[in-house]
Amino acid sequence: MIEPAHPVLSIGKQCTLLSIARSSFYYTPKGETEINLALMRRIDEQFLETPFFGVRQMTWHLRNEAHLINEKRVRRLMRLMGLMPIYQKPNTSRPAKGHKIWPYLLKGLRVERPNQAWAADITYLPMRRGFLYLVAIMDWHTRKVLAWRISNTLEADFCIEALNEAVHKFGPPEIMNTDQGSQFTSFAWTDRLRRMGVRISMDGKGRFLDNIFVERLWRTLKYECVYLHAWETGSQARAGVRDWMEFYNHRRPHSALGGKPPAVIYRQRIEQNQPDQQVQRVA
Structure with a gap:
């Protein structure tokens, strides 16, 4: 996809044309096994249906589908996928150190025009x-x-x-x-x-x-x-x-x-x- 030795286009320019971050080109991810990739696909599909499933519920669900898996593995895969379950009540977890959390501004707001x-x-x-x-x-x-x-x-x-x-x-x-x-x-x-x-x-x-x-x-x-x-x-x-x-x-x-x-x-x-x-x- 990227040609480092391209005579005209730099790596940065090629990344821009392909709509990918330049840092992605230099990053070599650790591969996941085929079993884990299949589990991630199944977790993703199920999460679309039940976005309130946390690690424990997702683990139970996968076990009910005959997958041999523990909570530790499900937690790692869901974290890798960037999945976060919804909650009925506000979560009290604090943001990462140095990262400010801003208030939600759309509640009750009538969004009536583009770019509002x-x-x-x-x-x-x-x-x-x-x-x-x-x-x-x-x-x-x-x-x-x-x-x-x-x-x-x-x-x-x-x-x-x-x-x-x-x-x-x-x-x-x-x-x-x-x-x-x-x-x-x-x-x-x-x-x-x-x-x-x-x-x-x-x-x-x-x-x-x-x-x-x-x-x-x-x-x-x-x-x-x-x-x-x-x-x-x-x-x-x-x-x-x-x-x-x-x-x-x-x-x-x-x-x-x-x-x-x-x-x-x-x-x-x-x-x-x-x-x-x-x-x-x-x-």
Whole structure:
């Protein structure tokens, strides 16, 4: 996918063109066994159905399906996948040292126009012989995916690259909402937002319903695209996600938008709110 000796394009330029973080190129992940990869795929599928399953419940569920597995192994795999169960009550866990947790700003707020609020989240992408991570930035009002990136690490770099792309194409939002993942509480992420004057909003810990629209996006993506393929390489995964995102934004009817695709509604609402300004056309 990346050619280090390319006569024209640097490694950094190739990573940018492929929408992957440069740090991902230099990172060599520890491989997981085929058994663990199969378990991770099953955990991912089940978590979409029961996002309230913690380690103990997931372990019991897998044992009921005749998998020989203990809680320690399930905990490690769920942590590796970045999965966090929802809770009925606020979790009292404290953020990592030095990482500030910002209040949730969307409760009771009427989001009535594009770019009033964006949301970002990360999900796990299973492959035939490994896995990757996908981050997406969505416009809360129109459900349009504004930018996305794939990485083989959970470093904050690929999230910031997606944020920079979205801001470059559409301008900054008024509010950015995320969960409390370390990528989004990092100084690099929050400082970038603060320097643009964006108000930072974060879900309650373990409350995925605070970011429900992106969670629904992941469910749709996985059932309509990811689980239908067994990608061998990162470039195959990226091409598959790119094609589906293009379909989702521009052609897939959305029930919350009167059957219109998100990109159509986004453009219409932008034109309604800014009738005297030329709207940038983004493929």
